[in-house]
Amino acid sequence: MSTSVIQPTDSIESTTAPLLEIKNLRVVLPILEGDLVAADGVNIQIKPGKTLGLVGESGCGKTMTAQSILQIAPKIAKTSGQILLHYADRPPTDIVALGKNDPELLRIRGGECAMIFQEPMTSFSPVHTIGNQLIEAILLHRTSDKKEAREIAIAMLDKVGIPAPAETLKKYPHHLSGGMRQRAMIAMALSSRPRLLIADEPTTALDVTVQAQVLRLMRDLQRDLGMAILYISHDLGVIARMADEVAVMYMGSIVEHAPVRELFRSVKHPYTKGLMGSAPRIGKKSGEPLATIMGNVPIPINKPTACGFFPRCPVGIAGICDQVVPPLVEVAPGHKSACFRYPQVLAAAGLESGTTNE
Amino acid sequence: MSNKPLLKIEGLKKYFPIESGALRKVTGYVKAVDDVSFELARGEVLGLVGESGCGKTTLGRCIIRAIDPTGGAVHFSPLDDESIDLASADKKTLRRNRRHMNMVFQDPFSSLSPRMTVRDIIAEPLRAQKIPESEINGKVERIAESCGLNPAFLSRYPNAFSGGQRQRVCIARALVTDPVLVVADEPVSALDVSVQGQILNLLQHLRQELNLSFIFVAHDLSVVEHIADRVAVMYVGKIIELTDTEQLYSRPQHPYTEALLSAVPKPDPDLPDETIILGGEVASAANPPSGCYFHPRCRYAGEICRTEAPTLREVEPGHWSACHLAESLDLAGVVPDQDD
Secondary structure (H helix, E strand, C coil), X not given: CCCCCCCHHHCCCCCCCCCEEEEEEEEEEEECCEEEEEEEXXXXXXXXXXXXXXXXXXXXXXXXXXXXXXXXXXXCCEEEEEEXXXXXXXXXXXXXXXXXXXXXXXXXXXXXEEEEXXXXXXXXXXXXXXXXXHHHHHXXXXXXXXXXXXXXXXXXXXXXXXXXXXXXXXXXXXXXXXXXXXXXXXXXXXXXXXXXXXXXXXXXXXXHHHHHHHXXXXXXXXXXXXXXXXXXXXXXXXXXXXXXXXXXXECCEEEEEEEHHHHHHCCCCHHHHHHHHHCCCCCCCCCCCCCCCCCCCCCCECCCCXXXXXXXXXXXXXXXXXXXXXXXXEEECCEEECCCCCHHHHHHCCXXXXXXXX | CCCCCCEEEEEEEEEEEEEECCCCEEEEEEEEEEEEEEEECCCCEEEEECCCCCCHHHHHHHHCCCCCCCEEEEEECCCCCCCEECCCCCHHHHHHHHHHEEEECCCCCCCCCCCCCHHHHXXXXXXHCCCCHHHHHHXXXXXXXXXXXXXXXXXXXXXXXXXXXXXXXXXHHHHCCCCCEEEEECCCCCCCHHHHHHHHHHHHHHHHHHCCEEXXXXXXXXXXXXXXXXXXXXXXXXXXXXXXXXXXXXXXXXXXXXXXXHHCXXXXXXXXXXXXXXXXXXCCCCCCCCCCCCHHHXXXXXXXXXXXXXXXXXXXXXXXXXXXXXXXXXCCCCCCCCCC
C-alpha cells in the first residue's frame, strides 16, 4: 500500500487534552528472585471518548499498568511515576500519590474510572444477587436513594441488552451465561457513568459470536456515553476493531505506539511484526509455516540493560541492541518505536547512525 | 496404502443423564453428541469447530474411547487389513490398539504430572504398552528431539518448563508410540500468541514427517483454517456442516457457519464490520428447540425450519450441510485480503 499520508487528527500528538496521562510509570514487584519490573517507564495518554488498545502477551505488564490506574495492583507492588486524571475545571489528580483510603481515590475507583475483567464469574461475588451487587455500586457512586438506585440498575441492565432486567436483578451470577454475565459486569461498570473504562481482556473467555455481541455493545455504549476506553487484549483482530490508537508492550515497556491504521499498515517494531505473523489470519490459508517469534516471553527480573526483545529478535544488532536500552521515539509522523533499526532511535540514545541502517 | 478411511464414524451418540430428586431419578438427557457420522482419511486433518458446549470435546473423547459412547460405531483401521469398532471393543482389544491413537489436551499445566520427570512422562505410554525397557530411552529421545525438546533437559520436572515447552512434552507423549490418529483438543488455546504459532508449525511439520491423521478440536476459526484439510462445524451436539476448509471458509452453506465466520475480528482496521450478530444464546442440549436447533437465532429461518429437523445432506459434491434452505441461500464467506 502506498497511502502513507496521515491525517493530522490521526496523530498521537493531537491537540485534544488527554483525559488520563500516565507519566513514567514504574511498577516493581519484589519477589524471591529479585525485582520483577512489571512496568518500566510507561508513558501513555488516553483522550476523552477515544479507545487506546494495549497489546502484549501474558506477563508483559499490561494488566499491572491498568491496575495501577485504580490502585488495585497487588499490595507488594511498588509504584512510582505519575498517573494524572485531568479535569476541565480544576488541576489534575495524581492517582499514584493518593493514599489508600483517600476519599478522592474511592471516588475515582469504580466511579470516574471503572474496570471490567476477563472472567466475569470470578469478578462477581457468587453469594450475592446481581441486583445487590449492582445497586451497591450505584449507591456508592450515584445516589443515596435506594429506590432510585434500583431504577438505575434496571435501566443499566436494559441498556446492555439483558432481557427481563427486573427479573435478572434477583438472579445470582451462576444463573447467567458467560455472555450475559459479561453484560451485567459492563452494566455495573457503567452505572457510575465513568469517564474512563478499563477493559482487561473482556472477551477472551467468550465464544466468538458472543464476543462479537459484546464488542458491538461496548462500541455503541462508547458512542452514546462518550467515555474513553483503555482496551487490553492480546488479540490483534479485536484491537483492530476497537482501538483508535495502539500501544504494544513487551517486558514492561511500550515498544511501539501508533494510530491503529498506521500500525497495521506499517509495523515499525520486530516484536509487533512477530505477533502479527504468529497468528494465522482468517481467509488466508497458505499452507506455509507461520512466521513466529522464536523462544518464550522472558520474565523481566531486575532492571534491563538492553533491548528486552534482543534474544528473540530476528533483526537485532549485536553490540547495540544487547548493550543499550532503546528509547521510544517518533520514527514516522505519529508513530513511535523503540527499535535501533531506526536512525531516530539511535540518535535519541546518543548513538551514531548510518552504519546500521540498510 | 489402501483407500479405506482410517476412521468411519456412524451414528455416534453420547447422552449424559440428568438426575434429579433424592432418588436421583433420570429425568432427561443432555445429548452432548447426537448422531454424528463422518469419515477421516489417512493423513487427513479434520478441524472440529463450534462454540463452548456444542459437544466437540465430547465427540473427540468418544472417538478414542476416553469415555464410553451411548451408541453408534467408530470403525478404526490403523493397519490396512483389520478394522475394529472402538465404540464396542472390549478392554483387551482397546488396550492393544491404544498405541495407534492418542490425545493432546488444552492445558499443558494440568495434563502433566508434577511428580514425574519429563522423560518418564513421555515414556509412560510405552511402558503401558509393555515395550522393553531397553528400547524406551532411544524412542523417548528421538521423539523429544522431533518435538523441539532438548534431550539434556529430559530429567527435569514439568515445573522447569514454560507453557509452550510443556505443550511440546504433551505432543511428544502423544506421539511416542507412533500413533496414526491424534485427537488434539484445543492444543494451542492456552498458549501465548507467539508460542501458539510455534506449536502450530510443529504440528504441521510432524504431521508431514510421520503421516499423522488429526482430529483438531478448536474454537479459533483462524487456527483451524490454517491447519485443517476439512472442517466440521458443530452446533448443539450435531455436525451441521462439513466440507473442505477452503470451501467452508469461502462458500459456507449453513447460516450458523456464516455467522461464525463473520464474527472473527480481522486484524485490519480498514475492513468494515460486517459481523452478523446472532440473537439469543446457544440452544440447550438438554432441552433443544423444535425443528432445526438453530432456527430461533437464524435470520433466514422459514416455516419448515421450525417444524422439521434437518439432516446432514450433500448439497454439493463433498459439501455436507444440515440446512433446509442451503440451496436457495447465498451465504457470505470470508473475504480474502486485498493487500500484499
